[in-house]
Amino acid sequence: SILACGAGAVSKVVRPGRIDRVYNFKYPYEYIGQFSDILERKGELEGMLSALPAGE
Known part of the structure; x- marks a missing residue:
């Protein structure tokens, strides 16, 4: 998972079988x-x- 800050940024949450943005x-x-x-x-x-x- 990636947490993004700032203008135009995209946070991504990686879960089994999918990525949410x-x-x-x-x-x-x-x-x-x-x-x-x-x-x-x-x-x-x-x-x-x-x-x-926890840990993912």
């Missing part, structure tokens, strides 16, 4: 206009990571 917006106006979407995506990312077994 969570994209960050690239431009400041996207962050400002869609902040609730960002919070929702980060919550989903946290859920995916907490479901992984």
Whole structure:
């Protein structure tokens, strides 16, 4: 799994049989206009990571 920070970055969660991607917006106006979407995506990312077994 890879956690990415910054504009245009993509976090990847590797699970058996699949790779989930969570994209960050690239431009400041996207962050400002869609902040609730960002919070929702980060919550989903946290859920995916907490479901992984330790050490993966």
